[in-house]
Amino acid sequence: MELTAPLVLALPKGRILDEVMPLVRAAGIEPEAAFDDPKSRALKFDTNIPGLSIIRVRAFDAATFVAFGAAHLGVVGNDVLREFDYDDLYSPLDLGIGYCRLSVALPNEMAQEIKAAGRTDSDGLSHVRVATKYPNITRQFYAEKGVQAEVVKLNGAMELAPALQLTPRIVDLVSTGGTLKANGLQEVDTLMEITSRLVVNRSAFKIRPKELSYWTDKFRDALASLSSKGA
Structure with a gap:
């Protein structure tokens, strides 16, 4: 041609x-x-x-x-x-x-408490601090739930943020969930399928x-x- x-x-x-x-x-x-x-x-x-x-x-x-x-x-x-x-x-x-998904993940203990209570991560919250390389999607997701998101932008090694007390939660891509599991994290909410x-x-x-x-x-x-x- x-x-x-x-x-x-x-x-x-x-x-x-x-x-x-x-x-x-x-x-x-x-x-x-x-x-x-x-x-x-x-x-x-x-x-x-x-x-x-x-x-x-x-x-x-x-x-x-x-x-x-x-x-x-x-x-x-x-x-x-x-x-x-x-x-x-x-x-x-x-x-x-x-195919993968963009998800909120928390340390195992926090995630288990939320699931045991039958609520979502944002229930009862007015403000969250979250690490992600998707600041716009993340802010919009929480804004729709009436929550203000303070975003710490990272381009990699997202799973370290909770362990090093940078942020208690992350928003990141998840495929099998193996990386989250290896770093003591669990998904608690899904922002979008990809x-x-x-x-x-x-x-x-x-x-x-x-x-x-x-x-x-x-x-x-x-x-x-x-x-x-x-x-």
């Missing part, structure tokens, strides 16, 4: 990358060999499609690259979409990968609707194909 200018696909590093690559390849996109070379420090890669390259970035940054037009399409979790709420992101397709989405820059979509619709359809077909094989 002839492209008038290079298109850029932003993919997140880590676990989601492993899950999304079968879809990328099923859509007909094969990155250059360096993409799969663990020794490569490159962040931008050519593909078998003339005029289409891939960038590999942090999950939060994938949304930013697409929202500001540095990339034209990408893969972003709906947690990131909600946290940043970029107007310039259009999300046409839920890829159904990267999957990864295909996102497109709205301005780019207006300027290049045929090309970006083409790739949206290719990912949709790839998702249907892989889903039918797994059924």
Whole structure:
């Protein structure tokens, strides 16, 4: 397919990358060999499609690259979409990968007391102190319950916050719950369920609707194909 200018696909590093690559390849996109070379420090890669390259970035940054037009399409979790709420992101397709949840967690003793009393973490509270890398979602969640959230923003090692008395509770991503258990924490509430989405820059979509619709359809077909094989 002839492209008038290079298109850029932003993919997140880590676990989601492993899950999304079968879809990328099923859509007909094969990155250059360096993409799969663990020794490569490159962040931008050519593909078998003339005029289409891939960038590999942090999950939060994938949304930013697409929202500001540095990339034209990408893969972003709906947690990131909600946290940043970029107007310039259009999300046409839920890829159904990267499932996890965003949850409130407390030390075991506090969590057990709450559960035994049959109440939620926010019952009877007017103020909470919480560590998270999702300050906007967290404040909104507690505000809807009439609770003011004092947020301590951390980008990692969230589970240390209660143990070191930084905050009594955290809001973090949970998949199996193994990390929480290993650090003496339990989930007490869920803010949202999370999957990864295909996102497109709205301005780019207006300027290049045929090309970006083409790739949206290719990912949709790839998702249907892989889903039918797994059924």
